[in-house]
Amino acid sequence: MRMKTIINIVIIAIIALITLFPLYWLIITSLKSYTEIYANPPYLYPPNPTLQYYIEALYKFYGLKYLTNSLVIAVTNAAISTLASLLAAYAVSRFNFRGKDNLFFTFVSMRMAPPAIFAVAYYYIFCRTLGLRDNILALIILYNVFNIPIAIWLLLSALEAIPKDLDAVAQLEGLSHFKILFRIHVPIIKGTVAVSYLLTFLNAFNEYLFASFITSTEARTITTALQGMITVAGVYWSQMAALGVLSALPGIIIAVIARRYLVTGLTMGMV
Amino acid sequence: MNISKRERLYPLIFTLPALVVYIMLAFIPLIFTIYLSITNVRPGVGTGEFVGAKNFVDVLTDATTLASLRITVIYTAIVVAIELVLGFIIGALMYESITIRKVLTPLLVIPLGLPPLTVGLIWRFLAHPDFGALTYYLRNALGINFNYSVNGLQAFTLTILMDIWMWTSLVAFITLGGMLSIPPEYTESFLVDGASFWHRLRYLYFRMIKSNIIFAIILRFMDSFKVFDQVFMLTQGGPAGATYYISIHLYRIGLTVWDLSRGAALSLVILIIVIIMSNIIIKVMRR
Numbered sequence: 001m002r003m004k005t006i007i008n009i010v011i012i013a014i015i016a017l018i019t020l021f022p023l024y025w026l027i028i029t030s031l032k033s034y035t036e037i038y039a040n041p042p043y044l045y046p047p048n049p050t051l052q053y054y055i056e057a058l059y060k061f062y063g064l065k066y067l068t069n070s071l072v073i074a075v076t077n078a079a080i081s082t083l084a085s086l087l088a089a090y091a092v093s094r095f096n097f098r099g100k101d102n103l104f105f106t107f108v109s110m111r112m113a114p115p116a117i118f119a120v121a122y123y124y125i126f127c128r129t130l131g132l133r134d135n136i137l138a139l140i141i142l143y144n145v146f147n148i149p150i151a152i153w154l155l156l157s158a159l160e161a162i163p164k165d166l167d168a169v170a171q172l173e174g175l176s177h178f179k180i181l182f183r184i185h186v187p188i189i190k191g192t193v194a195v196s197y198l199l200t201f202l203n204a205f206n207e208y209l210f211a212s213f214i215t216s217t218e219a220r221t222i223t224t225a226l227q228g229m230i231t232v233a234g235v236y237w238s239q240m241a242a243l244g245v246l247s248a249l250p251g252i253i254i255a256v257i258a259r260r261y262l263v264t265g266l267t268m269g270m271v
Numbered sequence: 272m273n274i275s276k277r278e279r280l281y282p283l284i285f286t287l288p289a290l291v292v293y294i295m296l297a298f299i300p301l302i303f304t305i306y307l308s309i310t311n312v313r314p315g316v317g318t319g320e321f322v323g324a325k326n327f328v329d330v331l332t333d334a335t336t337l338a339s340l341r342i343t344v345i346y347t348a349i350v351v352a353i354e355l356v357l358g359f360i361i362g363a364l365m366y367e368s369i370t371i372r373k374v375l376t377p378l379l380v381i382p383l384g385l386p387p388l389t390v391g392l393i394w395r396f397l398a399h400p401d402f403g404a405l406t407y408y409l410r411n412a413l414g415i416n417f418n419y420s421v422n423g424l425q426a427f428t429l430t431i432l433m434d435i436w437m438w439t440s441l442v443a444f445i446t447l448g449g450m451l452s453i454p455p456e457y458t459e460s461f462l463v464d465g466a467s468f469w470h471r472l473r474y475l476y477f478r479m480i481k482s483n484i485i486f487a488i489i490l491r492f493m494d495s496f497k498v499f500d501q502v503f504m505l506t507q508g509g510p511a512g513a514t515y516y517i518s519i520h521l522y523r524i525g526l527t528v529w530d531l532s533r534g535a536a537l538s539l540v541i542l543i544i545v546i547i548m549s550n551i552i553i554k555v556m557r558r
Contacts, residue, residue: 011364012374019378022436025404026393037402041411044404084288091285108549110297114497116518117538120307120525121300145296148289177281206386208500213526223388227504237396244392248385255384256377262384263444267490 023248030054030241037237053238054246061236063243066225070205073136073221074250077143078201082193084144085151090181092152093159094167107149115146115209123213136219142210147200150265154199158192159185195258199265202254222247301542307535314529326536336537338512339520342427346516347495350434354491357435358442359484363468363476365443366450379440387437391504394433398505419506423513426506430514433501438491445487449480482555489552493545517541 029037030053031046057063092100122142132138162185170180186193208223215224226247229240255262308326311317330336361379365372382390398405400418409415419426453476461475477484499518502508508515508523521541525534 008368008370012371015361015375016378018436019381019440021404022393022397023381025397029396039402040407042402042404042407080288084292087285087287088289091282095282095285097282097286105549105553106293106297108552109546112493112497112545112549112552114499114518114521114541114545116497116499116521116525117541118296118300118304119522120531120534120538121303122296123526124303125295125299141292142296144292148292152289177285202384206388208386208388208503209522223386223500226388226392230504237402240392241396244389244396247389251384251386251389252381255380259376259380262380263441263448266383266441267445267486 026241026244026248030238030245032238034235034238054242056236057239057242057246061225061229061239061243062220063222063225063246066220066222067246069136069215069219070222070247073139073143074201074205077140077147077204078197080140081144081147081151081200082155082197085148085155085196086181086186086193088148089152089155089159090177090185092156094164094177103152107153110146110149119209119213122210126214133214134216134219136215138214139204139207139211139219139221142214143200143204143207147203150203151196151200154192154196154261154265155189158189162188195261195265198254198258199261202251205250304535304538307532308539310532312531314531317532322532326532327540330533330537331540333533335512335515336520339515339517342513342515343496343498343517346427346431346434346498346514347492350431350438350495351488351491353431353435354439354442355484355488358439358487359446359476360472361439361443362446362450363472365447366476372447379443382437383441385437387500388504390433390437391501394429394436394501394505398429419510421510423510426510426513430498430502430505433505434495434498437501438494442487442491445483445490446476446480449483450476453479485555486552489548489555493548 028043028046031049031051032043033048033050036043036047058067091097092103126138126142127133130138132141166184167180170184175183206223207221208227211221211224212227215221220228222243226240226243229236229243309321309323311320311322311326361375365375385393397403398417398419400406400420403417406417409417417425419429457475457479458471461471466474497518498516499522502514502516503519503522506514508519521534521537524530524537
């Protein structure tokens with residue numbers, strides 16, 4: 001019995017160390033000065049911790065602006081994709097119409113396709129045709145392409161669990177489909193709606209590839225800003241690490257809060 | 272009459288927002304990509320004329336593309352194999368001990384929530400040739416002169432380690448999900464018989480959660496095949512093409528070189544591979 005406890009502690013310690021050390025290294029890098037970063041042997045803790053580099057990252061390197069852009073894009077896109085998916089999931093679960101069976105296939109394909117395959121097409125649609133180059137609106141629209149399938153998937157299984165008899169009663173009361181969805185179904189599945197919002201928010205906030213060619217200065221997101229700092233400010237390691245920590249915060253918070261659903265979202269609810 | 276017409280319109284109204292998104296972001300790009308792939312479009316150079324299958328032949332006989340496909344397949348095979356074994360073991364450890372499960376679950380989800388680009392940044396700092404902790408300990412503890420920015424094999428290995436760090440926990444959670452649905456009597460009978468941990472892995476869990484394992488393989492295969500952000504941040508495909516995975520190649524042909532037609536042809540080839548794989552997934556999941 002005691003032996004088993006010791007083994008468990010060892011296993012936990014090893015896995016926790018491997019998982020957390022890379023993240024810890026990023027955090028302490030953001031709290032070290034340039035010379036402290038280059039110290040040999042390396043400091044395993046920040047010798048003179050200071051928030052100075054966070055302030056510089058936010059103001060001198062416009063991190064605040066880029067974080068705001070990312071947040072605005074993610075908040076708006078998550079709302080749009082959750083709402084659009086709610087309507088579509090209701091239609092799939094409550095109506096019979098042609099093309100319904102192709103949905104599953106379409107979603108799996110969308111989940112699997114490398115985003116880079118349509119990069120050129122998106123560049124032409126958003127930057128050349130719609131004139132939305134360096135405009136956050138382009139990303140708010142574009143991120144629906146991966147967020148709607150995930151949101152429909154999550155919401156569909158929740159809606160399917162609501163008994164159809166409930167709709168029949170509501171219809172007898174004279175409620176329209178919109179009212180059935182928003183007044184009766186949504187309150188029942190509000191937990192899933194919240195999860196769907198959080199996961200689509202996270203996907204939008206974390207995206208890099210599309211943002212890299214749609215935005216340049218004004219609409220730049222936090223991930224693009226991080227990539228950009230490599231070439232522009234090759235020596236500002238502390239500030240770059242600070243921005244990296246800030247970019248990781250929503251992901252860490254949402255992953256820990258919605259951990260059960262994060263896996264559901266990543267696997268399209270197939271587990 | 273009026274009511275039945277409205278009834279028929281409802282599915283359309285409800286699916287309209289999603290439908291518009293799909294026409295704009297999947298259908299039109301697809302048509303546009305097909306158009307590019309059979310013509311000769313390249314800003315300043317191309318004439319825009321119809322060239323048939325020439326772009327497909329060009330791109331599939333191009334040495335850079337083939338090299339990129341090759342290392343992507345090798346990378347994918349290695350990461351999927353390692354993540355599967357490690358993830359399966361961690362999943363079993365979490366299944367058998369509630370303490371391990373409770374403590375590790377909130378930790379293991381963290382890499383899954385991070386922006387992949389930030390994961391690239393984390394590993395850049397960890398493996399920096401001058402100040403990375405990994406570089407320092409490899410040199411001082413194992414005597415390995417580690418510099419991923421010049422050594423191709425080391426860069427390739429580093430991207431594999433990064434992928435394992437990032438995604439092993441997903442496999443662990445998928446396999447754990449399968450194990451949790453094994454009837455407890457089965458596990459108990461193995462424990463009563465005194466079967467060793469490896470014996471339980473091989474003859475109990477592996478047999479009981481085969482469909483989860485197949486699903487994990489396919490999912491990880493597709494995701495590592497399209498790897499982009501974190502590698503782009505860490506190595507930008509270098510040094511000397513050692514980590515020039517297919518998504519990075521696509522991005523470069525399209526948005527750096529602007530060789531639009533060949534890029535489009537390659538996109539379609541990859542899309543066809545994806546569609547075949549999706550069909551296999553659906554078959555596996557329906558079984």
